[in-house]
Amino acid sequence: MSMGHEVRYRVRGGRQLHGTVFIQGAKNAVLPMIGASLMAAKGRTVLRNVPIIEDVRRAVELARALGAKAELHETERTLVIDASSLSSPVLPAEIASRFRGSFLFVPALLHRLGEAVIEGVGGCNLGSRNLDFHYNGFKRMGATVTEHVADNGDGIIHIKAGDLRGGTLYCDTPSHTGTENLIMAAALAHGTTLIKNAALEPEVLDNIAILQAMGAKIGGGGTGFITVEGVDELTAVEHTVMPDRIDAGVFVMAAAITGGDLSLVGASLEHLGVAADKLEQMGVDFNQQGAVLQVRRERTLRPINVITDEYPGFATDLQSPIMALSCLAEGPSYIYERIFDGRFKLADELGKMGADIEVDGNRAKVNGPGALRGAEVEAHDLRCGSALVLAGLAAEGETTITSAYYLDRGHAHTAERLSQLGAEIVREAD
Numbered sequence: 001m002s003m004g005h006e007v008r009y010r011v012r013g014g015r016q017l018h019g020t021v022f023i024q025g026a027k028n029a030v031l032p033m034i035g036a037s038l039m040a041a042k043g044r045t046v047l048r049n050v051p052i053i054e055d056v057r058r059a060v061e062l063a064r065a066l067g068a069k070a071e072l073h074e075t076e077r078t079l080v081i082d083a084s085s086l087s088s089p090v091l092p093a094e095i096a097s098r099f100r101g102s103f104l105f106v107p108a109l110l111h112r113l114g115e116a117v118i119e120g121v122g123g124c125n126l127g128s129r130n131l132d133f134h135y136n137g138f139k140r141m142g143a144t145v146t147e148h149v150a151d152n153g154d155g156i157i158h159i160k161a162g163d164l165r166g167g168t169l170y171c172d173t174p175s176h177t178g179t180e181n182l183i184m185a186a187a188l189a190h191g192t193t194l195i196k197n198a199a200l201e202p203e204v205l206d207n208i209a210i211l212q213a214m215g216a217k218i219g220g221g222g223t224g225f226i227t228v229e230g231v232d233e234l235t236a237v238e239h240t241v242m243p244d245r246i247d248a249g250v251f252v253m254a255a256a257i258t259g260g261d262l263s264l265v266g267a268s269l270e271h272l273g274v275a276a277d278k279l280e281q282m283g284v285d286f287n288q289q290g291a292v293l294q295v296r297r298e299r300t301l302r303p304i305n306v307i308t309d310e311y312p313g314f315a316t317d318l319q320s321p322i323m324a325l326s327c328l329a330e331g332p333s334y335i336y337e338r339i340f341d342g343r344f345k346l347a348d349e350l351g352k353m354g355a356d357i358e359v360d361g362n363r364a365k366v367n368g369p370g371a372l373r374g375a376e377v378e379a380h381d382l383r384c385g386s387a388l389v390l391a392g393l394a395a396e397g398e399t400t401i402t403s404a405y406y407l408d409r410g411h412a413h414t415a416e417r418l419s420q421l422g423a424e425i426v427r428e429a430d
């Protein structure tokens with residue numbers, strides 16, 4: 001992926017973190033909401049608590065490339081979208097291939113323009129990441145999907161909507177964006193849709209909430225069986241994006257890896273699912289006080305067993321961060337990655353910092369405890385990046401993290417927020 005510029009983080013380890021940190025709005029909630037806002041043929045959608053991350057900047061560029069008006073007010077963390085002028089069905093590769101969430105714009109294009117042309121879909125490279133549940137669902141609703149090869153050799157996918165009608169749809173496994181895309185496609189389709197094996201993630205529920213406010217008729221959110229009764233139009237609304245549970249999880253682990261204590265504004269123990277229990281077993285103390293989650297780690301870190309799963313299981317996006325944390329645990333930790341087949345490149349990077357990790361397919365054994373030392377390491381994907389920042393916070397000496405655009409895809413103001421808590425970290429871009 002071409003970045004345009006190189007982003008690096010430099011971290012000097014050894015400082016305990018203390019203080020209060022604001023958890024950003026959720027990346028995986030705001031991206032489908034931007035897609036949803038493009039379904040409103042008139043009016044302006046106002047999204048609040050928008051995380052100022054690279055994926056949101058790309059989504060704004062993409063919305064504009066499609067003809068919508070989109071203004072990101074960074075200080076106010078507010079995004080205003082007027083999709084009345086939506087005019088192009090083409091998701092151009094140079095923007096869309098930089099983030100996975102671009103595919104969440106497809107339902108709006110199908111309903112508003114009758115077609116979508118996909119030149120590329122991006123996101124973190126985590127092994128095979130198929131979209132068959134999405135395509136199969138669109139097809140069952142009456143769309144046709146064709147693929148041809150462009151002059152430059154790239155595959156281009158053309159979806160023609162025809163007259164989308166409700167039906168019985170399913171996900172083979174409860175896909176997060178797959179569920180969101182099928183709900184959005186069904187929201188303006190004729191008739192009723194049933195989606196079986198739907199995802200239960202809190203971000204899916206937040207997306208259902210904004211769609212309901214827009215006028216969509218959706219039932220069964222959070223149960224695995226979602227019903228959608230198609231309506232004729234959706235109206236623009238104002239909505240506040242939920243807090244990012246992965247950002248929260250990373251700050252919990254920043255407290256844990258440095259032996260500090262933090263107040264996380266907006267973090268919810270419930271949204272952490274099984275990750276909260278695993279962190280507690282490792283030695284983290286939690287105290288939920290309304291919408292502020294207090295965390296501290298005073299005890300020795302104990303080793304852990306992690307199996308990633310769909311919500312409320314252990315989130316795959318927190319798997320890399322907990323691998324970094326488990327390097328310091330008193331004994332061997334076992335990690336089984338069930339969602340993505342290419343998410344262990346981090347092990348080699350942590351190895352450069354002195355960690356002892358054995359990888360066998362989708363299973364890893366982290367032989368703790370081992371002291372981490374600063375090194376030059378590469379963020380191969382977003383969560384690899386956040387894990388390396390955590391490792392850097394605990395390492396002796398300086399850690400330089402390159403390819404850190406990936407980290408900026410999903411975390412806002414990382415260096416500023418950590419510095420305020422006492423960390424020594426700077427971001428450099430050239």
Ligand SMILES: CC(=O)N[C@H]1[C@@H](OP(=O)(O)OP(=O)(O)OC[C@H]2O[C@@H](n3ccc(=O)[nH]c3=O)[C@H](O)[C@@H]2O)O[C@H](CO)[C@@H](O)[C@@H]1O
Nearest residue numbers: 028101128129130131132133134175176177178317339340
């Ligand atoms: C923008 C966004 O919300 N990204 C999140 C979303 O990604 P995303 O929605 O892409 O993840 P999915 O839940 O769809 O993918 C889970 C698994 O299902 C497979 N699959 C998925 C769809 C499909 O049509 N066919 C198929 O085989 C994938 O290859 C993967 O192995 O959920 C992931 C899992 O919680 C998170 O890591 C990502 O941060």
Ligand SMILES: C=C(OP(=O)(O)O)C(=O)O
Nearest residue numbers: 100101123124317382383
């Ligand atoms: C895999 C991730 O995101 P995306 O689906 O946007 O690539 C992630 O957030 O770690």
